[in-house]
Amino acid sequence: MTAKIGVLTGGGDCSGLNAAIRAVVRSGIAKGYQVIGIQNGWQGLIRSDTIPLTDHSVSGIISRGGTILGTSRTDPVKNSADISEIKRVLEDLGISALVVIGGDGTLRAAHEVSLLGIPLVGIPKTIDNDVFGTDITIGFDTAVFIVTEAIDRLHTTAESHHRIMVLEVMGRRSGRIALAAGIAGGADEILVPEVQVSMDEICRSLNARYRAGKKFSIVVVAEGIRHEDIASTSVPEGDRDECGHEKFVGIGNYLGKELECRLGIETRVTVLGHVQRGGSPTAYDRVLATRLGIAAVDQVFAGNFGCMVGVQGNRIAAAPLESVVQQSKGIDPAEYARAKLVAGIHV
Template sequence: MRAVDKVAVLTSGGDAPGMNAAIRAVVRKGIFHNLRIFGVYHGFAGLINGQITQMELGSVADIVHRGGTILKTARCKEMLLPEGQKLAADQLIARGIDALVAIGGDGTYRGAKKLAELGIKVVGIPGTIDNDINGTDFTIGFDTSVNTVVEAVSKLRDTATSHERVFVVEVMGRNCGDIALHAGLATGAESILIPEIPFDLEEISEKLRRGFQRGKNHSIIMVAEGAGNVIDIARQLTDQSGFENRVTILGHVQRGGSPSSADAVLAGLMGAKAVEALLEGQSEVMIASSGNEIVTKSLDIAFAPKPYSKEKIYQTADELAI
């Protein structure tokens, strides 16, 4: 007997470019192995309400390049309560569904963990632009988001140069500054402010003054949202440096767009690996990027704080922006 016969897949939490590619991989890999695959619409809220439909090959045709998620997503407060968790599990059990592949971030994994405790086999796929899931080098959507920021900042530099101004750019990242760090290095930002590393606005102001003295007429300051209130930071920079600045908050544009090739490949490999894990009888695992491999790890690893390991990237970016 196979470990599973019927498998459901859902997306939950914030959407991320590449989620559709992961859905496609789960559906097609599953059908290749003669599994019956079911799509759950609107995340855990849809699961509780029984919004579950069997997927066919054609259900995922021409979606690999599309941003967002065809299964939709939603926040679900009911999933935080034992009553909601039982309702969700009962919907799967009533349909004879053996396992659930949950694509999302920390909240999605926690919901999946609760279902595992109620007897449902679960596998988590990391889909979040923030790259803030412990245990995996990269999450689906991160690379695309960085590329979106790089494109936007490249355009802002044209305006910054024309008006000879400092631009302070806020990007997403409440607890993880990876978007700001990677995009800042890629665009040559003069300073990068992230929640993991303390910063001194007087030192940043002095760097701006040194740049002006040697003939530099514009600067980009990259700020992760978790580093502090960007309006207050911009105001203090003006007061301390004497230079006028403009604030740009990129917001939810960072979530949209077709996935980059890197994200599409990562999503395809992770989706396929999730099905393989279930066929092998694994449960309560997450799919992770580790070095050049796609592997399974205990789902509990995702709930541990993510150790910060990018001081070298931060130091390099700072040295190059001298």
């Protein structure tokens, strides 16, 4: 009987997921596996919602955004009955191992599931690029490309109207998108959750630009920053998603109003939102996802479970999920300081 492996995508979608699925399927078939697609993340395993994946079914999907398998934010370890159901479904389908493609939440669940005796290998994806154990995650490069393009477009209208343009980007706990795109797009202020900056500091910096004759500014802000004036704001349960994550109400709009009020300069706000998740992946993300998909199947074939494949110094390497989920990867303050050297006017 042909051995079977399952593949699922969990958490938020991003560009490059289909490229990873394609790589898992084609490399799996090459190693003699039958590949089963699990629809809508962990939820699909609980409900036995699966489809067979063949060479034909993944043809042409490398350039498509999103995930052909669908996704959800279901946490399988919240309910012991769900784990029992997952084990039953895997046994009924004859699936001997899983490839789990996800971000920190999905990989954390994968680690806990693996401790309960389910063989699996993780692949890191998240536009935030905050998963420990890999230099870069699937989806990050595409998100940065989209944000950089937005900054480039905002520059021309900001300069024409002598305005401050505030661009709010994704980043719940990590400001890596804001930092990378801010550097690439030549932003004048970059605000990230990892570094506390006061409104007075921001205003002094922007004022210095105007005194120096620069009559416009671009401010990039990650959605998860906690400004001093709203740091104690509580979030009602109704304003959280199924994983308990806060549904942000718009730090960009708050910041824009404050800047216009304090500086007396016309300010406009753009919130990119889910635009950053969608669309075709960049060439880099397609290649990265392909490399990681192949590597995940290699780990399954070798029987090396409970690990995540990632990029370390441009080489593909496996790291134990236990070490991955116990640490976080935020912005190094020194990295932020280097970005400040080339942004705006120094005061």
